[in-house]
Amino acid sequence: MKNVVTSQGGVTSQGGRASFGIAAAAALVLVAGTPLSTTAQAAEKWDMPLAYSASNYHSENAAKFAEAVTAASGGELEIVAHPGGSLFKGGEIYRAIRTGQAPIGERLISALGNEDPLFEVDALPFLATSFEDSWKLYQASKPQLEETLDKAGLKLLYAVPWPPQGLYNKSAVNAASDMKGVKFRAYNAATSRLAELMGAVPTKIEAAELTQAFATGVAESMISSGSTGYDRKIWEHVKYWYDVQAWLPKNMVIVNQAAWDGLDETLQKIVLDEAAKAEQAGWDKARELADWYKEQLAANGMEVGPPSAALKADFEAIGTTMTKEWLDKAGAEGQAVIDAYNAM
Ligand code: PCA
Secondary structure (H helix, E strand, C coil): CCCEECCCCCEECCCCCCCCCHHHHHHHHHHHCCCHHHCCCCCEEEEEECCCCCCCHHHHHHHHHHHHHHHHCCCCEEEEEECCCCCCCHHHHHHHHHCCCCCEEEEEHHHHCCCCHHHHHHHCCCCCCCHHHHHHHHHHHHHHHHHHHHHCCEEEEEEEECCCCEEEECCCCCCHHHHCCCEEEECCHHHHHHHHHHCCEEEECCHHHHHHHHHCCCCCEEEECHHHHHHCCHHHCCCEEECCCCCCCEEEEEEEHHHHHCCCHHHHHHHHHHHHHHHHHHHHHHHHHHHHHHHHHHHCCCEEECCCHHHHHHHHHHHHHHHHHHHHHHHHHHHHHHHHHHCC
């Protein structure tokens, strides 16, 4: 990005960028008489890839965070949010930040199980099923989460949950056996495994591609929040949503460590302050919207209700299997997170 000279002789990355010609900027430099570089720091622009649609509360929250940092830093650090997988698709965002192709971005934590099993604690069925417990799990897992990210050259800024996860399906589901052979959209390894354990056939699909997948019959079912069903107008393709409350996965906003180290302390403090505000606002919004999303599904003609006792029991059995499998992978470190959570 080009810096532009303001009438006060400072440098900003905002305001009049489009209308300032090079000649005008050069003229101002001459008028000012002294080299601008003595006081002004070069402004930075950070592109921030987001996987989910612009109108989703995670994306709106991230865009607000980006604007708040830009404003508080007087444009010295301009963060620009790119929602809907427009800059990098969901599946590419983590690597893009890790390799420095993007300095900052948002990714679903539990989708990173291939990087480290620890990330998957975020989608263990029935471990944390309310906002309150999800917050506790976040606090219990945060030290290991930060350490895992640190090893990858990344820094955690904030994390915000999705509402509780429920089961979407075209037809009524009374027990897991009704899911046999159903084409099941998965968003991480855990949801793929859950599908397998029900006898369904999983395919990994990012939220941004969901409408297409359901419209073409590639997917007939999924486990997700009311939020994602609402965003994708899922009622056009699917009739049932069971409020299983299986877990509340979180998105996290992370920064490339080298990009972070390139900020001076003042800018770092601005980013951390705004991140703390964004985290609070994001959790508040998720809580506020959870029931509203369910109402919207019903208002648009879906059957929305609790799972039958049989379906609930099947999910619980599957959850026990998945937790055991996860502990085998995540070892003592994983157990330590569970212990810390249970002690809270
Ligand atoms: N929505 C995201 C992840 C969890 C959720 O509720 C999705 O379905 O991709």
